[in-house]
Amino acid sequence: MTTWLSSAAVVLAVLAALSLVIFTVLTGVPTLSSRRDEIDEVIALLKRANLPGRAVIVDLGSGWGALVVALARAFPEASVEGIEISLLAHLISRLRTYGLPNVSLRWGNFYRCDFRRADAIVCYLITSVMPAVSDLLDRSLRPGAVVVSNTFLFRERAIASLRRAGRRGVAALYVWPARHWVVDDEE
């Protein structure tokens, strides 16, 4: 019985590790958590954005849940939602957020989601996916909603506010669609 249980535990651990690797390869985004100093800057930017009291804040790729937990505590009146594609990370984040009444987590692909209800989007992804995420937000985010990105910036979008986190980190606030004003000089 003990041998059977330990074999099952090993198989589960291998499957869990494999699933992490597979999702990292498929999405190109590693399952790393935001650091504490980065989380503090993300929260400071969201506070500066004057969100409505009962704001809906969505973490695109909520990973192990570090950012959603901190957001739920910093904005107790808000609804904090997380979407995560990796099953293992999603399950762990469910355990971490157990008992936090203002968090809801979904297992799935954020490219298949609609963000019309969101007042704010937060993300910590990677450079290569930022153009696709920009397009996604253009399609499905209400103009005027705010977006805060940890470390990876959106190209050709106007940053409303920028904060440094530690020596390497940076967090940027955008008021979507945050397009630079283009002057059409052909008129």
Ligand SMILES: C[S@@+](CC[C@H](N)C(=O)[O-])C[C@H]1O[C@@H](n2cnc3c(N)ncnc32)[C@H](O)[C@@H]1O
């Ligand atoms: C760097 S982690 C950030 C985790 C968390 N937001 C934080 O700041 O602590 C990025 C997460 O995004 C997830 N991810 C990447 N592409 C995704 C997609 N298309 N749909 C849902 N989750 C995705 C990855 O699996 C990974 O866990």
